[in-house]
Amino acid sequence: MGVSMRDVAAAASVSVGTVSNVLNAPEKVAPATVARVHAAIESLGFVRNDAARQLRAGRSRCVGLVVLDVGNPFFTDIARAAEREAGHHDLTVLLGTSDEDVLRESAYIDAFDQQRVFGLMVSPIGDDLERLDALRRRGTPVVLVDRDATGSPFDSVAVDDIAGGRLAAEHLCGLGRRRIAYVGGPTNLRQVTDRRRGAEEAIAQVPGAALEVIETPSLTVLAGREVGERLQRRKPGERPDAVFCANDLVAMGVLQAFTMMGGGVRVPEDIALIGYDDIDFARSAVVALSSVRQPTARIGATAVDLLLSAAADSPDGHTPANPVFQPELVARASTLGVREG
Structure with a gap:
């Protein structure tokens, strides 16, 4: 005993x-x-016995975090920052990955609810937030991560993905590229559609520029490699002269296809390539990858701070905060054609 x-x-x-x-x-x-x-x-x-203490207090010292893909370094970096900030407040972060699966996301939300977590941070898949809203109304603080919830009852922390898409497309057009492909999916992810929207807005301002949308089933290296292989099989005149990928993992898959298949596609001479997130692997790729940087450390820490603020108020008396950070263009060899010094 x-x-x-x-x-x-x-x-x-x-x-x-x-x-x-x-x-x-x-x-x-x-x-x-x-x-x-x-x-x-x-x-x-x-x-x-924290379980017994939790039953007495009605709330644990654990925070749930559900992300789209824990295999994506972007979300790993957010989780690490959230853990650091939570530790300053005697909180522990429990991490779950939805794998872009609505049922899996719902199962994690239910599990964290049953554990009476202190609060929940979620990067939601779709726009149906009813389950999260019910949790919030019952007194469990909820913060949406990597999703702007301005105008809703939720606190949120996000990056302006429309501006990020615009940055990427403007960069490519500024280099003289006119046949641009946007690669990413699924389209029920707000990040994917917002980045495409920003690119569309930028390209609409450039005479002769056009955007081809290539949807992928997921935002993974394998999905990007499959698109890269398809582009390789096209005749040179039918290929885009630039590719903007919805995240760096997809862009790295495209780059792998171009460099490993031996199909004669050179980056950036034939096709300029840019990703999104600026994960650590981007700068160390065989051709250093241009990307749109998101401030992952600020996102993770801010999410915890918002959760603590919401926990200090009643659900009905809380005024949600929705900070939106601005992205930053990081241009490297995959678009500029020069090696970093």
Whole structure:
């Protein structure tokens, strides 16, 4: 049988209430007593029962984070930043990945709800947020991550993806490219449609420029490689002269197809290539990848801060905040044709 708080109290010659205060409010206890209780805890190997504490408090010290794809370094970096910020507030982040599957996303939301998490941060797949809204109304703070929820009852933190798409297309057009392909999907992801919209707006301002949309089933390297192989099989005059991918993983897949198949497509001489997110792998690719950078550290930390703010208010009395960060163009060899120094 495990060691109990009563055992610790007996070993330290204090009351059970004093042990509880040492664990939860040590400022209320004399330093010498705190030291004696901690010595007893270490000697006995006591581990407090957070599940029981959670039932008493009605809320745990764990925060749920559901992302679209934990294999994407963009979301990994957000999760890492969220963990750091949460740790400053005695919170632990529990991570789940929906894999862009609505049912899987719903299962994670239900699981975190059952665990009575302190709050929930979600990068949602679609626009049906009813399940999350029900959770919010019951008192569990919810923050949408990588999704602008301005005008809704949700707090959110996002990057202006329309502006990001515009940056990428303007960069390509500024280099003289006119036959541009946009590669990404599925289209039920808001990020995919917003980045395409920004590119469309920019290209509409350039005489002779046109945008071809190539949808992918997912935002993965394999999906990008398949598109790259298809483009390789086209006749040179039927290929785009630039490709804008909805994220860096897709762009790296396209680049792999161009460089591994030996089909004679040179980057950027024949086809300029730009991605989105500016993950670490982008700069170390065989041809350093141009990309649209998102501030992942700020996104993750801000999401936790918004969650804490919402937790301090009642659901009905809380005024949601919806910060939107601006993206940044990072031009490298895949569009410029020069190596970084």
